[in-house]
Amino acid sequence: MTTAHDVIRQQIGKIVDGIHAKDLDALRRIYAADVVSFDVEPPLQHVGVEAKLKNWARAFTFFAEVSYEVRDLTLTVGDDVAFGHCFGRLSGTLGDGTVTNGMWVRATFCFRKIDGDWLIVHDQASVPFDMSSGRGVVDLDP
Known part of the structure; x- marks a missing residue:
C-alpha cells in the first residue's frame, strides 16, 4: 500500500527528474497554482506557479546539462498538509562546457x-550567511 509519505517522496523525485530533463511542464504539475516561493534569488518572494517556473527557466539557461540532488529528506505528514526539509544541490555542465x-x-x-x-x-x-561580512556561505557540504 502506498502511503502519503511515499507519494510525497515521489513528488520530490519528480522535481529531481523534471529539473534533470529541464521539463517545465513536469515541474508545473508538482506546484499549486498559488505557490509562494522564497528562492535564493531576488525578489524576497515569488508568488504563483508562473513565477516559480520563470525561476526554473532562468536557471536552465545557464546549464547545457543540469541535475538536482536531494540529501537527508525528512517529512512530516498529516491528513491534508505536509512539510519536509532537506539539502539540495543544483549542479551540471554550464553552457560554455x-x-x-x-x-x-x-x-x-x-x-x-x-x-x-x-x-x-x-x-x-x-x-547560511557570514554575519561579519553579510555574504552568503556557499561552500558548505552536508
Whole structure:
C-alpha cells in the first residue's frame, strides 16, 4: 500500500527528474497554482506557479546539462498538509562546457493535498550567511 509519505517522496523525485530533463511542464504539475516561493534569488518572494517556473527557466539557461540532488529528506505528514526539509544541490555542465558541482542549499517544502494530489504550496531555498561580512556561505557540504 502506498502511503502519503511515499507519494510525497515521489513528488520530490519528480522535481529531481523534471529539473534533470529541464521539463517545465513536469515541474508545473508538482506546484499549486498559488505557490509562494522564497528562492535564493531576488525578489524576497515569488508568488504563483508562473513565477516559480520563470525561476526554473532562468536557471536552465545557464546549464547545457543540469541535475538536482536531494540529501537527508525528512517529512512530516498529516491528513491534508505536509512539510519536509532537506539539502539540495543544483549542479551540471554550464553552457560554455564548464562542469560545476553547484552549491548545497537548505530546502523546505510545504505540501497541501488539493483535489487528491499532494502539491507544493510553499518552498524555500536558503544558504547560511557570514554575519561579519553579510555574504552568503556557499561552500558548505552536508
